[in-house]
Amino acid sequence: MTDFDFKDRYSRQIRFRHIGEAGQARISQARVAVVGLGALGTASAAQLARAGVGYLRLIDRDVVEPSNLQRQLLYTEEDARNATPKAIAARNALAAANSGITVEAVVDDLDASNAEHLLADVDVVIDGSDNFEVRYLVNEVAVKHNIPWAYAGAVEAHGTSAFLRPGRTPCLVCLLGHGARVGHDTCDTVGVISPIVQWMASYQVAEVLKYLSGREDALSNAILQADVWHTDVRLIRMGGPKPDCSCCGRREFASLGAGRRALSVTFCGRQTIQVRPQEDVALSLPALAERLRPLGTVRANEALLQFETEGVALTVFSNGRALVHGTDDPARARSLYAQYIGM
Amino acid sequence: MRIRLNGKDVSLPDGMTLRDLVRHYDLDGEPVAIERNGQIVDRQAFEAEVIQEGDVIEMVRFVGGG
Numbered sequence: 001m002t003d004f005d006f007k008d009r010y011s012r013q014i015r016f017r018h019i020g021e022a023g024q025a026r027i028s029q030a031r032v033a034v035v036g037l038g039a040l041g042t043a044s045a046a047q048l049a050r051a052g053v054g055y056l057r058l059i060d061r062d063v064v065e066p067s068n069l070q071r072q073l074l075y076t077e078e079d080a081r082n083a084t085p086k087a088i089a090a091r092n093a094l095a096a097a098n099s100g101i102t103v104e105a106v107v108d109d110l111d112a113s114n115a116e117h118l119l120a121d122v123d124v125v126i127d128g129s130d131n132f133e134v135r136y137l138v139n140e141v142a143v144k145h146n147i148p149w150a151y152a153g154a155v156e157a158h159g160t161s162a163f164l165r166p167g168r169t170p171c172l173v174c175l176l177g178h179g180a181r182v183g184h185d186t187c188d189t190v191g192v193i194s195p196i197v198q199w200m201a202s203y204q205v206a207e208v209l210k211y212l213s214g215r216e217d218a219l220s221n222a223i224l225q226a227d228v229w230h231t232d233v234r235l236i237r238m239g240g241p242k243p244d245c246s247c248c249g250r251r252e253f254a255s256l257g258a259g260r261r262a263l264s265v266t267f268c269g270r271q272t273i274q275v276r277p278q279e280d281v282a283l284s285l286p287a288l289a290e291r292l293r294p295l296g297t298v299r300a301n302e303a304l305l306q307f308e309t310e311g312v313a314l315t316v317f318s319n320g321r322a323l324v325h326g327t328d329d330p331a332r333a334r335s336l337y338a339q340y341i342g343m
Numbered sequence: 344m345r346i347r348l349n350g351k352d353v354s355l356p357d358g359m360t361l362r363d364l365v366r367h368y369d370l371d372g373e374p375v376a377i378e379r380n381g382q383i384v385d386r387q388a389f390e391a392e393v394i395q396e397g398d399v400i401e402m403v404r405f406v407g408g409g
Binding site: 036038039040041127128129130131132151152153154155158159160170174175176177184185186187192197223225232234236237238239242282338342343 | 349372385386403404405
């Protein structure tokens, strides 16, 4: 427990008239899960921890790498040198920043087998993930258990964020359908700069603080899209859920059902794992080759693409199937797929 | 025809559908949501929705990175 006086510690937030003492008391009782602790997740988690959210569950499958340090503000060079699991490094940093709250670290891959266990007992879920497989899963748990969640994503200098409340706003499936999810830009292929991530994280957290402090009337109910390089901001009003939505209308939970996951893995001999989308997709190999060429060696023909960079080798087929060479860890294989192919 | 797209006036060929618009901006297969004159349009309706002169359209791309 902390030796600081509660009212003094949170005085600037309590003095903010839209939160006040009552709002702060509610924030201190709240439980929030953060899925993914990259740049978005660490930025959001840091703000929530300092704001005094009583309980944070930090979920991430990866370890800290040197390329994270440019924008993932909770990590140190020592974390990268030691390859500390992100959830642990983030928990340690946040525990040092606020000992008056509880921070739990979960070093695991969020999937259909554990998603409800890890997310159903919190008040809000923050999306800090880097892929849509996880986001569709979070969306299903959110709808099934009536938990609001904050979507955010950023690449290059642009990003998008929305706070989605089951029954009140559209859900992710209302907005995007089940759409194609494989083969798009990722932070690893097109890069990302810190300011856009911090902005999207701040928008997420602002909406979450309104909700947690009991000020739902102040929620924007809008999707924010911004580009910090071209200095463009758009706000799109969301309206209500789609009545015939397969997820929040008919309550069909495709990702959760029968342990189904968007990316299945199988072992193919030593140090090679096959990763494939649940359904075949039409992946443009020339477009993928163009994205990956600056990052390593690319060889491509009509049927397949081979990509090699430091410590990573991928063979990708046009139906979305990929062979990940150089690892025996399914979580790492899925991570590399999300990083370089995008999903 | 002229429409307002993401806050800018743009000229597009007549008879374009929302699906054509998505293709036009090379976003086919990307997670994109479209608001047309204040209403979010169901993704399955992109093919059938023909853009009209003076439409106000917001096209939002849901990006993956985090």
